[in-house]
Amino acid sequence: DTAVSQTPKYLVTQMGNDKSIKCEQNLGHDTMYWYKQDSKKFLKIMFSYNNKELIINETVPNRFSPKSPDKAHLNLHINSLELGDSAVYFCASGTGNQPQHFGDGTRLSIL
Amino acid sequence: AQSVTQLDSQVPVFEEAPVELRCNYSSSVSVYLFWYVQYPNQGLQLLLKYLSGSTLVKGINGFEAEFNKSQTSFHLRKPSVHISDTAEYFCAVSRGGSNYKLTFGKGTLLTVNP
Secondary structure, eight states: OOSEEEEOSEEEEOTTOOEEEEEEEOSOOSEEEEEEEOTTOOEEEEEEEETTEEEEEOSOOTTEEEEEEETTEEEEEEOSOOGGGOEEEEEEEEOTTSOOEEOOOEEEEEO | OOEEEESOSEEEEETTOOEEEOEEEEOSSOOEEEEEEEOTTOOEEEEEEEOSSOSEEEOGGGOEEEEETTTTEEEEEESSOOGGGOEEEEEEEEOOSSOOOOEEOOOEEEEEEO
8 A cells, every 4th residue: 555645656748837746645644745856856845734734835936836635635736837847746744753754756847 | 944964975885885874964953863765766765763762773774873962963874785775865854843844965876886
């Protein structure tokens, strides 16, 4: 059973389009996260939700909008995609200080 | 604010040699420390963690790390590496409060050569 699953795994699209990435966790964790990994492999937090409540929003352009319909799901919608949005987006989940579990990532390429 | 410095961006070693990947952190409060491994085109897998207690922690695949509070370090070690250990290794820190976001180092690419 996949603990943290993201879809799609690959996303190739054109500048200006709108796209969504979905994430689901079956670990019963309270908190879910989105991280962005750039072309140099640097990982940075974008958002975090705890029990459907937004608790972290790290200076991300407002073209990015996370949504958490319940504590097992955290989706990421991106409007008006730009070349600089090309990256790997990782979803993760965790509880308290315990290690976070990561999905396999969504590789977003903007043409 | 917390930050993590991985001192080596690349570490090449020969198979069966020992390896140490260095990690230093800075934080004004107590932290929790982690090492994750990322194989090509895959997600992050936890190697080991330090939350409290014994400063020497053992993880999967024969890796271990030592938390040194006075030197604010959390170096990763393995006594004998295999070709299959070739991967990107990330040191990360989180702290308590209303969130436990991870702050990552820039990663160390470990390349094990035959």
